[in-house]
């Protein structure tokens with residue numbers, strides 16, 4: 001059973017002359033632990049698809065199930081629980097709180113959800129160690145390099161047992177060196193923690209770190225390729241071939 005099932009999802013905006021078909025009958029099965037890159041031209045429906053999955057937006061028709069949970073027919077309080085328990089985001093700007101230490105930033109989602117930081121101590125140490133930021137715990141964000149800030153923001157996204165990590169154009173504002181380090185980090189996090197990642201990107205170089213790429217054109221899926229055993233570079237070539 002796939003972790004995420006998107007079945008016949010359509011989404012329109014506006015009406016009459018200004019009607020836009022943002023998504024047209026999207027069918028997509030996503031397995032647990034997949035690192036999926038969603039590509040496509042501007043306006044092809046990438047963000048709308050992510051928004052329907054993360055319940056920011058509601059499809060006009062179709063069904064979405066996450067681990068058997070029926071997102072479309074759920075009540076608002078159930079959706080709030082779904083979001084809190086399952087979804088984390090990686091933001092372009094990292095969104096670290098400058099007046100809190102690295103440790104306090106990382107445990108913030110636990111505190112917001114009223115969870116005991118003490119119960120998560122082993123997991124916190126594991127994440128700090130795996131992301132090589134144990135020695136930064138007491139520092140403040142303004143004492144960190146760009147790459148270290150990325151690692152702290154990623155640790156925070158991983159702390160609360162979320163099953164789905166959503167990154168909408170996370171490299172959009174980064175230079176190529178920082179893009180590469182963020183994408184390498186996401187690839188590592190996907191492998192080590194097995195978290196499912198949904199990445200929206202325009203950039204084939206960012207998409208080469210994924211395990212699968214779907215291409216949207218005018219609200220439809222027009223291509224779907226898996227990395228299988230390909231190296232990043234061979235997979236990149238395949239993505240170039242299929243997206244140009």
Ligand SMILES: Nc1ncnc2c1ncn2[C@@H]1O[C@H](COP(=O)(O)OP(=O)(O)OP(=O)(O)O)[C@@H](O)[C@H]1O
Pocket residue numbers: 013014020021022040041042043044045046047048049
């Ligand atoms: N709230 C809205 N109201 C009206 N039209 C919308 C709205 N949101 C999206 N659209 C339209 O739906 C289509 C898909 O938009 P979407 O933002 O999903 O595309 P995208 O592939 O993420 O684009 P980009 O790469 O530029 O971010 C576009 O034609 C867009 O203009």
